[in-house]
Amino acid sequence: MLPSNLLVVWKRKGEILPRYAKLSNDNLEVAGGLIEAYKEHIGEKKKALKTVVTDLENKGYEYRFVRALALLLDRKGTFACNSKINPIDLRRKIFQATEKFGLPTTPEKRQRIIEAVASEMALTSENFEEYLYADLDDELILEKFAPPSPYELLEQYNLSLSQTLLFDSTELSFTASGNWQSLFYFVKKLGLIYEVFRDNGLWVKIDGPASLFKLTKRYGISIAKLLPIIVANPEWTVNAKILWKYTNEICNFKIESQKHGTLFKKPKLPPATYDSAAEESFALQFQAVKSGWTLKREPEPVPAGTQVIIPDFSLERAGVKIYLEIVGFWTEEYLLRKAEKLKQVEAKMLLLVDEALACEKLAALEKRPQLNFIYYHDKIPLASILRYLEAAFEGVKAREIKFLENLPVKFTEPVISYDEFAARIGISTEAAKAVLTVNPPPGYVAMPNILVSKEKLIQINNQIEECLKQSGKLPLTQAIRLIEAEGVSDASCALTQLGYKITWHGINSEQAEVSKPSTMGE
Amino acid sequence: MPRLWFDKGTLLLKGEVGTPYGKWDPRNGCYRLKASHYKDALEYFKESKIRYEDDVPNLPPLEQVKSNVELRSYQNKALDNWQRAGNRGVLVLPTAAGKTFIALKAIDLLRTQTLIVVPTLDLIDQWRKRVRECLGVEAGVVGGGENIIRMVTVSTYDSAYSQAAQLGNRFMFLVFDEVHHLASPGYMQIGEMYIAPYRMGLTATYERSDQRHALLPLIVGDPVYSIDIEELAGKHLSLYTYEKVSVELTPKEQETYDAQMSVFKNYLNQRRIVLKSPADFQRFIMTTGRDPHAREALLARNRALRIAVNSEAKLNELAQRLEMYKDEKILIFTLYNDLVYTISRRFLIPAVTYQTPREERREILANFGNGKYKAIVTSQVLDEGMDVPDASVGLILGGTGSTREYVQRLGRLLRKKEGKTAKIVEIISKETVEVGISRRRRLKTGEAS
Numbered sequence: 001m002l003p004s005n006l007l008v009v010w011k012r013k014g015e016i017l018p019r020y021a022k023l024s025n026d027n028l029e030v031a032g033g034l035i036e037a038y039k040e041h042i043g044e045k046k047k048a049l050k051t052v053v054t055d056l057e058n059k060g061y062e063y064r065f066v067r068a069l070a071l072l073l074d075r076k077g078t079f080a081c082n083s084k085i086n087p088i089d090l091r092r093k094i095f096q097a098t099e100k101f102g103l104p105t106t107p108e109k110r111q112r113i114i115e116a117v118a119s120e121m122a123l124t125s126e127n128f129e130e131y132l133y134a135d136l137d138d139e140l141i142l143e144k145f146a147p148p149s150p151y152e153l154l155e156q157y158n159l160s161l162s163q164t165l166l167f168d169s170t171e172l173s174f175t176a177s178g179n180w181q182s183l184f185y186f187v188k189k190l191g192l193i194y195e196v197f198r199d200n201g202l203w204v205k206i207d208g209p210a211s212l213f214k215l216t217k218r219y220g221i222s223i224a225k226l227l228p229i230i231v232a233n234p235e236w237t238v239n240a241k242i243l244w245k246y247t248n249e250i251c252n253f254k255i256e257s258q259k260h261g262t263l264f265k266k267p268k269l270p271p272a273t274y275d276s277a278a279e280e281s282f283a284l285q286f287q288a289v290k291s292g293w294t295l296k297r298e299p300e301p302v303p304a305g306t307q308v309i310i311p312d313f314s315l316e317r318a319g320v321k322i323y324l325e326i327v328g329f330w331t332e333e334y335l336l337r338k339a340e341k342l343k344q345v346e347a348k349m350l351l352l353v354d355e356a357l358a359c360e361k362l363a364a365l366e367k368r369p370q371l372n373f374i375y376y377h378d379k380i381p382l383a384s385i386l387r388y389l390e391a392a393f394e395g396v397k398a399r400e401i402k403f404l405e406n407l408p409v410k411f412t413e414p415v416i417s418y419d420e421f422a423a424r425i426g427i428s429t430e431a432a433k434a435v436l437t438v439n440p441p442p443g444y445v446a447m448p449n450i451l452v453s454k455e456k457l458i459q460i461n462n463q464i465e466e467c468l469k470q471s472g473k474l475p476l477t478q479a480i481r482l483i484e485a486e487g488v489s490d491a492s493c494a495l496t497q498l499g500y501k502i503t504w505h506g507i508n509s510e511q512a513e514v515s516k517p518s519t520m521g522e
Numbered sequence: 523m524p525r526l527w528f529d530k531g532t533l534l535l536k537g538e539v540g541t542p543y544g545k546w547d548p549r550n551g552c553y554r555l556k557a558s559h560y561k562d563a564l565e566y567f568k569e570s571k572i573r574y575e576d577d578v579p580n581l582p583p584l585e586q587v588k589s590n591v592e593l594r595s596y597q598n599k600a601l602d603n604w605q606r607a608g609n610r611g612v613l614v615l616p617t618a619a620g621k622t623f624i625a626l627k628a629i630d631l632l633r634t635q636t637l638i639v640v641p642t643l644d645l646i647d648q649w650r651k652r653v654r655e656c657l658g659v660e661a662g663v664v665g666g667g668e669n670i671i672r673m674v675t676v677s678t679y680d681s682a683y684s685q686a687a688q689l690g691n692r693f694m695f696l697v698f699d700e701v702h703h704l705a706s707p708g709y710m711q712i713g714e715m716y717i718a719p720y721r722m723g724l725t726a727t728y729e730r731s732d733q734r735h736a737l738l739p740l741i742v743g744d745p746v747y748s749i750d751i752e753e754l755a756g757k758h759l760s761l762y763t764y765e766k767v768s769v770e771l772t773p774k775e776q777e778t779y780d781a782q783m784s785v786f787k788n789y790l791n792q793r794r795i796v797l798k799s800p801a802d803f804q805r806f807i808m809t810t811g812r813d814p815h816a817r818e819a820l821l822a823r824n825r826a827l828r829i830a831v832n833s834e835a836k837l838n839e840l841a842q843r844l845e846m847y848k849d850e851k852i853l854i855f856t857l858y859n860d861l862v863y864t865i866s867r868r869f870l871i872p873a874v875t876y877q878t879p880r881e882e883r884r885e886i887l888a889n890f891g892n893g894k895y896k897a898i899v900t901s902q903v904l905d906e907g908m909d910v911p912d913a914s915v916g917l918i919l920g921g922t923g924s925t926r927e928y929v930q931r932l933g934r935l936l937r938k939k940e941g942k943t944a945k946i947v948e949i950i951s952k953e954t955v956e957v958g959i960s961r962r963r964r965l966k967t968g969e970a971s
Contacts, residue, residue, distance in 0.1 A: 008811075063817070088882050095872050095886075099894055102848060103869050105841040113870060133863060136877055191530050191687050195549050209532040209687075210715065212547050212554050218711055246808060306549055 001224060002164045006068045009165065016242050016251035018161035020263050021065065021154045030061060031069060031150035031157075038073050038145050046079060047138040065157075072156055076148060079140035083131040085121065090131055093117050155265035159228060162264075165253060166224035169240045170215050171207040175200075177235035180310055181298045186229055190222035195306040202301060204308075215250070217243050231264045233257070279312055279326060282380045291386055293317040305344035315389065318428040320396050322389065323349040326380065327362075339365055346370060350388060352380055393430075400431035411441050414456040415487045417449055445497055447490040460486055461498050468516065476502055476512035526555075526563065527577040530687035531715035533557055537574075541566050557690045558741070560717035578717060580691050581635045585673045588658035589630035596754070597624050600747035604628065604722060610743030612701055612723035619754055621724040622649070625697045626656045628722055629674060637693040638676045639712065641700050643880065644887075649676045649699070664689065666880075679709050686715035695720040701742060702727055705734040713741025731800065763945050768952040769835040782826035789819035830951040831858050836919055837868065839949050844869060844897070847915045847945075851890070852897040856919040865899045865919075874900040918948040 008019040021027045037052045053070045057063040081087065097117050104110035111125070118128040133139060148156065166172065176183065187194050187206060195205045206226065208219035223240070230236050237256040244251050286295050299314035302323055311323035327338070339362055342349070348370050353362060355377045365371055372392075374384050404427060422432040440446040443454055460483055467474045467482070479500075483491040495502065495514060505511040524537025535544055535553040541563045544553035555563055560578055567574045593601065600613045601624050609632070615621050629636050638649050643666045653661040653674050662672030665681035671692060682689065696716055698704050701723030704712065713721075723742040729735055739745075771779060790797065793816075797803050810817040844852065856862055859875050866873035872886040872895055889895045890913075 060814075064811070088879065091872070091882075092885070094870050095889075095895055098870050098896070103844050103871065103897060105845050105869065110868070110870065129867075132867065135879075136863070193549055209530045209554065210556075210711065212532070212545055212549075213556055213714075216711065218708070305551075 001167075002068050002071060002160050004164060004167065006064045006071070007161065007164045008062065008064050011244070011251060014249070014251050016165070016244060016253050017255075018158070018165050020158045020161065020260070023151060023154055023262065027154055028150045030056070030066070031153045034066070034069050034073060035147050035150060035153060038077065038142070039147055042142050042145055044142060045082075045138065046074075046140050046142065049074075049142065050138070068157055068160070069153060072153060072160065073145075073148075076146045077142050078144040080143045081135045082139070082141045083134040085123070085131055087131055087133060087135045090121070090128070091133075093121065094132070152265060155263065158260075158263040159231070159265050162255065163224040163227055165242060166227060166240060167220040168217050168242050168245065169220045169223050169253070170217060170243050170250070171205060171211065172223045172226070172238060172240040173203050173205040174230050174236060174238045175203045176230050176233040176237075178300075179229060179233050180301050180308075183226070183229055184301070184308070184310060186226055190219075190225060192219055192222055192226075194308075196301065196303050196308050197306070198303070202303065202308075215243060228265075231257070231261070232266050236261075276326075278380055282326070282382070283313070285382050286385075289382070289386065291317075291389065293389055299323065302345055302347045302349070304341040307341055307344075309338075309341055309345060309349075311349065317389075317393060318422075318430050320393055320428055321348070322392060323347055324385075325349060325351050327351055327353045335362065342371060343368070348372075348392075350374065350385070352376055352385070393428075397428060397431045397434065400427040401435050403427065404431060404435045405439075409441065411444060411451065411453075414453045416451050417489070418451075419449075421451075447488075447493045447497070449490055450488065452488055452490075452494065456486065456488070457494065457498060460488065460494060464498070464500070464514070465516075468514075474514040476509050476514055479514045523573050523575050524567075525575040525577060528557065528580070528691040528717070529554075531557055531690045533560060533563070533578060533717075535563070539572055556714045557717045558714045561719040578691050579694075581694070582662070582671050582673055582675075582692060584633065584635070585659045587630055587633060587673075589627070589656060590658075591623050591627045591630060591656050593623060593627055594620065596749055597627075600624055600749075601627055603746040605631075607743055607746045609695075609720040610722075611746035612725065612728065612738060612742055612744065614725055614728045614745055614748035616750065616754060617726045619726075619749070621699070621726075622652050623656070625699075625722055625724060626652060628697070629695065630657060632695055632720060634694040634720070635692065636674050636695040636697060637682065637689065637716070637718070638674070638697040638699060639679055639682045639704075640676060641679055641703050643678065644883070645699060646676045646678065647884065679703055679712070682712050683709055686712060690716045693718050696722070696742075698723045698742060701725045701738065702730055702735060704742065705730055705737050707734075710737060710741065763943060765945065765947045767839060767947060767949050769833065769839050769949065770952045771830065771833050772835055775829050775833055775835075779826050779829045782822045782829070785822035786819045786826065789815060828858070828860075831856070831919070832861055832864065833951050836949050836951065837865070840865070840917065840919065841869070843915075843917055843947060843949075848896070850896075850914045851893070852915045852917060853913040854897060854899040854917045854919065856899070856901060859901050861919065862899050862901050869897075869899075871895075871897045871899045874898055876901070914944050916944070916946045918946065 010017045010019055021031075034052070034056070038049065041049050041052070049070065053066055056066045083090075094113070094117050097113050098104070101109070101113050101116075104113055114125050114128055118125045121128075123131070183204070184194070187204075192206050192208050193211070197203050197205065206219075206223060208216070208222070210216055210218060227238070230238060235257045238254065240253040242251045242253045243249075283295060283297065286293075293315045294317065296314045296316065297312070299311060301308035301310045309323075309325070311325045313324040315322045315324055327335070342351075342365055345368075350372045351362075351374070353373055353375050355375045362373070366373055372388065374381065374388060376384075404425070407425065409425075418429050418432045418436065421436075422429040425432075436451060437446040440451060444451045445454060445457060463482055464474065464479060467478070479495060480491040483494050488494050492502070499517070500514050501517050503513045503515060505513075524535055524539050526533055526535050528534075533555040534547075534550075535541065535555060540546075540553050541555065541559075543559040543562055543566070544555045547554040564574075564576065566572075596615075597620055600615065604611045604613060604624075605628075609628075613621065613624060615624075625638070638653075638661075640646055640649060646663055646665060650661045650663060653659060653676070657674065659674060660672060662670040662675035663677070664671065664675060664685065665678035671689075675693070677685075677689070693716065696712075696718045698721070702725050703709060704723065721742045723738065728738075728745060728748070770776075789795075795802075795806060797806060806816065807820070810820045840854070854865060854871065856865070859877070862873050862875050865871060872890070874883050874886055878886070886895065886898060890898050
């Protein structure tokens with residue numbers, strides 16, 4: 001973050017954008033030069049660094065750019081006071097001396113006073129002059145400097161510029177590819193209020209309590225603090241309203257990862273940790289049983305009206321998604337708030353509730369079909385969860401089968417996988433398979449993973465016969481290649497379907513052969 | 523039953539009824555009210571015979587206040603007017619007229635949780651001392667790294683603003699020292715985010731050059747008492763004389779000054795820019811961000827001004843004055859920090875600027891107060907209401923043309939002491955821009971030279 005007088009912007013027709021420093025050779029050179037200058041000035045006064053900056057300004061570089069870079073570098077340095085004696089003590093001595101001698105209005109009298117005090121403190125009068133105000137900012141010595149790379153410096157500059165512009169923001173909306181847990185954590189911690197809405201994905205709008213009454217920049221600083229967490233994601237878009245004080249108009253500030261992602265420094269984020277030991281041990285146990293469900297920690301937020309719930313886990317299997325929330329030990333107020341939110345959740349959610357917490361409010365929620373409850377005592381009951389998941393999955397599958405059976409589908413492709421088909425009509429692969437293998441559409445043959453048209457099978461058959469006619473023998477590997485080249489992945493199944501026999505010589509498929517049983521040839 | 527509680531600087535109301543003050547907040551499905559409508563909302567409930575649950579205030583415990591404040595007649599009048607206006611309003615009194623005591627007396631009468639809001643950390647120290655001496659209780663402090671809330675708490679405007687979400691429901695009485703600060707766009711929100719129904723504003727300079735003081739009645743109440751310096755001078759405050767000394771720049775300074783000033787003027791002439799008002803100047807400053815020539819012109823002007831301010835001739839004049847008033851207590855002002863340190867080094871006078879460590883500043887002011895130090899030199903930090911006991915000579919070197927600055931600086935010197943006449947001497951450079959600044963200043967205050 002920078003002082004607002006160093007902010008440089010483009011503004012046109014209500015759009016506003018900081019004048020970002022591209023990572024161009026020119027800019028990298030300025031940044032690199034400045035970093036070198038700081039390295040070379042270790043052991044020198046801050047005043048000398050200011051001269052370097054002024055020189056750059058006089059060479060025609062944008063002064064706000066150069067000064068901002070220098071300010072960011074100042075923060076990478078350690079400055080210390082160069083005096084053997086605390087300057088405050090030194091000044092006290094000399095001011096007290098004037099009590100005795102009177103104020104020096106001539107250079108001679110001044111010299112006399114200084115010599116008297118200096119000798120008393122065992123200093124030369126030169127040292128005395130040097131130390132007297134050694135604690136002023138300009139006089140401090142650059143002791144240590146942790147140089148960033150020129151790239152890092154420019155990236156930091158761009159991020160700081162954006163944050164500085166956001167100081168004047170009245171609200172901000174964003175969408176991001178992840179990191180939700182810490183984003184919402186900070187929204188709360190910074191005293192902001194959010195609302196979610198859908199517009200090509202989930203968006204979060206941020207402002208503060210008093211924003212309801214009037215347009216206010218009050219929350220600008222807090223909003224600016226959120227930016228690094230948003231841009232730490234691989235994908236993001238930020239839309240903010242800026243109250244531009246100079247023209248008193250509201251401007252749009254929009255940046256997105258696709259266009260601006262490379263301009264920013266990406267802060268490292270700590271890896272997601274478990275909120276509790278209960279959660280962690282549950283995750284480990286669940287993953288050990290190989291249920292067919294994929295467990296994900298900290299999934300994307302689930303909208304609950306204008307608010308969100310970030311469930312502890314999501315469980316996914318063949319297109320079926322169930323959120324899982326562990327309601328451990330919490331205060332009553334928290335539970336009420338949670339219940340209030342859960343009332344508005346549209347997604348399917350399993351709640352694991354500690355028996356001790358069972359209360360009226362939660363019980364009332366049990367009527368909602370989206371929500372399911374498992375009460376537990378002491379330990380999270382893995383077996384019950386698995387039973388629930390199995391049932392849920394069977395239930396979903398049954399509904400989908402019914403749906404599919406009543407669905408007039410016409411197939412045109414010669415080959416189509418169940419996965420592809422299921423995704424196309426939005427059901428699980430298992431359901432698609434269950435229906436289509438038992439009852440394949442007319443003109444099609446069902447194989448373990450795909451449907452193949454009979455026409456396609458005849459084409460394949462013709463090719464194989466051609467090969468057999470020529471050489472009398474066809475190695476299995478060659479047959480598989482041939483079939484797969486036709487887009488049929490279940491090759492051995494296709495062979496069986498067509499009535500071919502596979503003769504194995506040992507266990508190596510290289511030596512296996514495909515032949516037609518003689519009965520069929522006659 | 524409707525329930526009202528405090529939420530980060532606002533009030534939330536949940537229940538079957540609204541109030542004339544609330545606004546429906548779709549974000550969380552409640553009515554939201556400005557915290558400043560707290561008392562209005564409660565009165566509305568009472569008048570409408572609506573039973574309600576009030577979870578708003580979170581007040582620190584009351585302490586045993588033992589007051590020994592005796593007010594002068596005009597101070598009593600001021601307090602009376604304020605009480606009659608419903609314990610709200612602004613009191614306009616010159617510096618050193620004892621504004622602090624009126625506020626302390628009001629705290630004593632109300633005996634309620636009070637937040638005193640002040641512009642600087644120095645003033646926090648000063649109020650804390652006064653609260654201890656006059657009310658017999660320790661004051662809490664929020665700001666400058668401290669965060670202790672007590673029945674009487676002192677805070678900076680910055681902290682009162684930035685922590686409104688935590689402090690807004692902890693006090694019933696707000697005292698704004700130097701209340702003209704409150705009218706700035708950001709600080710205005712302090713007024714809205716605190717539930718305190720009782721409010722008092724104190725200032726010597728009610729009017730702001732940007733006219734925003736017109737907004738103060740909304741959040742503190744109307745001006746209810748005003749007395750000017752002439753009415754008090756002689757009786758409660760000491761008299762003073764004013765003298766202006768013009769010195770000529772040295773020939774070499776004059777040459778550089780003219781060269782730099784002509785760069786500035788040429789630019790204005792070329793672009794046909796006329797700078798008459800502060801707003802004109804603000805507009806010009808804005809163009810310097812886009813136009814390198816404008817920036818060069820501005821830098822040239824600043825260089826010229828620096829020569830006028832730092833003129834060797836002025837320092838010589840200063841040396842003579844220090845000789846002349848060597849038995850008196852002297853306060854030296856200048857706008858430029860560099861010049862403060864030049865003077866401090868050259869005449870071995872303690873300097874007080876924004877860079878001075880807080881402890882050292884305390885020590886210097888204490889030693890100046892008890893007479894150990896005969897002089898101090900300072901830039902703008904002491905401008906507001908800072909207690910600098912009985913200085914008898916003020917020397918002004920350079921400065922800007924704002925009215926407030928002048929009144930406050932004068933006021934600082936006006937400490938009543940038996941049989942004393944204070945002197946104000948302004949040392950300016952002849953035939954430079956500074957003459958204009960100084961003239962404008964005097965015209966605005968209506969002071970005769």
